[in-house]
Amino acid sequence: MKIVLDAMGGDHAPGVVIDGAVMAAREFPGTEIVLVGREDVIRSELARHDASGLPLSIVHASEVVEMEEHTDAVKRKRDSSMRVGMRLVKNREADAFVSAGNSGGVMAAALFDLGRIRGIKRPALATVYPAAPVPVLLLDMGANTDPKPEYLVQFALMGTVYVERMWGLSNPRVGIVSNGEEADKGNILVRETYPLLQASGLNFIGNVEGKDVTKGMADVVVTDGFTGNVMVKLSEGLVSFLVKYLKAEFTAGPVNKLGLLLMLPGALAMLPGLLLLTPALRRIVKRMDYAEYGGAPLLGVDGVVIIAHGRSNAKAIKNAVRVAKEAVESEMLTAIKDGLQSSSLS
Amino acid sequence: MKIVLDAMGGDHAPGVVIDGAVMAAREFPGTEIVLVGREDVIRSELARHDASGLPLSIVHASEVVEMEEHTDAVKRKRDSSMRVGMRLVKNREADAFVSAGNSGGVMAAALFDLGRIRGIKRPALATVYPAAPVPVLLLDMGANTDPKPEYLVQFALMGTVYVERMWGLSNPRVGIVSNGEEADKGNILVRETYPLLQASGLNFIGNVEGKDVTKGMADVVVTDGFTGNVMVKLSEGLVSFLVKYLKAEFTAGPVNKLGLLLMLPGALAMLPGLLLLTPALRRIVKRMDYAEYGGAPLLGVDGVVIIAHGRSNAKAIKNAVRVAKEAVESEMLTAIKDGLQSSSLS
Numbered sequence: 001m002k003i004v005l006d007a008m009g010g011d012h013a014p015g016v017v018i019d020g021a022v023m024a025a026r027e028f029p030g031t032e033i034v035l036v037g038r039e040d041v042i043r044s045e046l047a048r049h050d051a052s053g054l055p056l057s058i059v060h061a062s063e064v065v066e067m068e069e070h071t072d073a074v075k076r077k078r079d080s081s082m083r084v085g086m087r088l089v090k091n092r093e094a095d096a097f098v099s100a101g102n103s104g105g106v107m108a109a110a111l112f113d114l115g116r117i118r119g120i121k122r123p124a125l126a127t128v129y130p131a132a133p134v135p136v137l138l139l140d141m142g143a144n145t146d147p148k149p150e151y152l153v154q155f156a157l158m159g160t161v162y163v164e165r166m167w168g169l170s171n172p173r174v175g176i177v178s179n180g181e182e183a184d185k186g187n188i189l190v191r192e193t194y195p196l197l198q199a200s201g202l203n204f205i206g207n208v209e210g211k212d213v214t215k216g217m218a219d220v221v222v223t224d225g226f227t228g229n230v231m232v233k234l235s236e237g238l239v240s241f242l243v244k245y246l247k248a249e250f251t252a253g254p255v256n257k258l259g260l261l262l263m264l265p266g267a268l269a270m271l272p273g274l275l276l277l278t279p280a281l282r283r284i285v286k287r288m289d290y291a292e293y294g295g296a297p298l299l300g301v302d303g304v305v306i307i308a309h310g311r312s313n314a315k316a317i318k319n320a321v322r323v324a325k326e327a328v329e330s331e332m333l334t335a336i337k338d339g340l341q342s343s344s345l346s
Numbered sequence: 347m348k349i350v351l352d353a354m355g356g357d358h359a360p361g362v363v364i365d366g367a368v369m370a371a372r373e374f375p376g377t378e379i380v381l382v383g384r385e386d387v388i389r390s391e392l393a394r395h396d397a398s399g400l401p402l403s404i405v406h407a408s409e410v411v412e413m414e415e416h417t418d419a420v421k422r423k424r425d426s427s428m429r430v431g432m433r434l435v436k437n438r439e440a441d442a443f444v445s446a447g448n449s450g451g452v453m454a455a456a457l458f459d460l461g462r463i464r465g466i467k468r469p470a471l472a473t474v475y476p477a478a479p480v481p482v483l484l485l486d487m488g489a490n491t492d493p494k495p496e497y498l499v500q501f502a503l504m505g506t507v508y509v510e511r512m513w514g515l516s517n518p519r520v521g522i523v524s525n526g527e528e529a530d531k532g533n534i535l536v537r538e539t540y541p542l543l544q545a546s547g548l549n550f551i552g553n554v555e556g557k558d559v560t561k562g563m564a565d566v567v568v569t570d571g572f573t574g575n576v577m578v579k580l581s582e583g584l585v586s587f588l589v590k591y592l593k594a595e596f597t598a599g600p601v602n603k604l605g606l607l608l609m610l611p612g613a614l615a616m617l618p619g620l621l622l623l624t625p626a627l628r629r630i631v632k633r634m635d636y637a638e639y640g641g642a643p644l645l646g647v648d649g650v651v652i653i654a655h656g657r658s659n660a661k662a663i664k665n666a667v668r669v670a671k672e673a674v675e676s677e678m679l680t681a682i683k684d685g686l687q688s689s690s691l692s
Binding site for chain 2: 131132133142145146177178179180186187188190209210211212213214215224225226227229230231232233234235236237238239240241242245255258262265269272276279
């Protein structure tokens, strides 16, 4: 299997991307990582590693789509790492594409060079919402800010197939984000989509409120890309606020600092017990670490495309490659095409 | 000053509402609380308290709007506590209305009996978003799921006046929730509202993303009622998930339990230090306690209406009365009317 990795994409590219590529090449021996980007830059970054013998190759691309660049640039920059990488997938020279670059850019490049799956009206960016007792696939995260009801039904179908194939969950519960549980709640879009989801043959459980998402009431949660984007960024912001706020409250002023100092001997006495809690602590950190999730699949384009967080570190890049690898192995793309045909939702 | 309290509204009504009324009457001596609802029920609940001499009065209303009831019921139930209470405000027999009941019902009753402020196209439910370094007034929270751009501009004006009057903040920063910071980001509604907000004369700072809300980047944050509702309920759900999740991880299995046991002596040794941190801890609990915020103002109706959380305890009811009292004292309603006239946004 060959996975294209956009060496130029991400806030910390290319250094961190190459680090992640080396990690992935070591961890997934049967998988060749095709690094696409400026060859000289990639070579000098690779020189920092002992990468000899690892299944890494380079394909040169002279242009770079910058993190804040408009999608117009993607159209123009035909020799950018994104466009060159997508064409490798299009021409069956590689099996999947991974980038931590400008997500609008990756979506545009995927649409230009791979196109949509026949019958799919719009692609959707899916993400794993981690703050729930079970993993929840939330889509769309921002590909479509003003979707039509029939797009949302296709998102639900693609999400269902993804969760079945990738997580081994059969007949996953599908919900639609709304402002109330009752069937008549929702904005116009939700109220129009509701009966279509009921008739879709999917395991539709109805409206899910914001709090229901964090309760894991549905496995696949569909929403418009505007709301999905706000939900994910608000959640990230809220967790980061809580951490900063608690820290600030406890360390502000001399009295608090003295209190913390006085607690030190006790804290040391707690260490042996804490040691026993290490596995639990490690699970919590792992759970809350976005890097573990690797990347968000762009569903509906005719190829496996995984978009990693712009802030990705090497581990996140490696895990995005893992997600791409699993998506190829599970034949997720064929399953979506089959699902679409048999469901008559195209 | 007289404040109407809907004795029949809330998940724990009437008991908890009466408890809150007694607390409020004790704490705010110059304020008469007018309890509206079934007189016999209110009398028997009041009998549990030593309420003699407190400024509490009762106005009988024979009907009750149930928590899950449709707004049609509000129209029909002309002698419900909500409708009778609103008419007291309408007829200047009371200065404000407070309810922890069905929020859709309260909004409907307010529209039937108080009507909108002249020139205001739609009312908006505003809430204090607490998970930010500064308080943030978020509106709309669910009164309008599909507003027009001009409604959002009026929400921004009403929010600005509210924050100026109630929080003493001059020229507060106004943002609109979007899926990106750039001016061209947003769904159709946001992109159409953006130039109107720029021309509004308000202190408009542009788009705010989900994470920007938790950073306190704006004092007044406007959004459609669908997105606002999802944001608030998602935030509540996320905090409650985190608490449950951390607790479950640390207490699951015998090894974790042994670990916690072994930490006990150390924890005891930490107590003196912890004592010094008590004020910080208390501030944190207070900050995270929705009951401190009391209630959400329904802005744009021709009267002071405060909607408390359905789950309100007595303290939350008391604080909702406090918010109503402050809104009356600050002449918030007149200020909105004046602001509307001078801004030509009506």
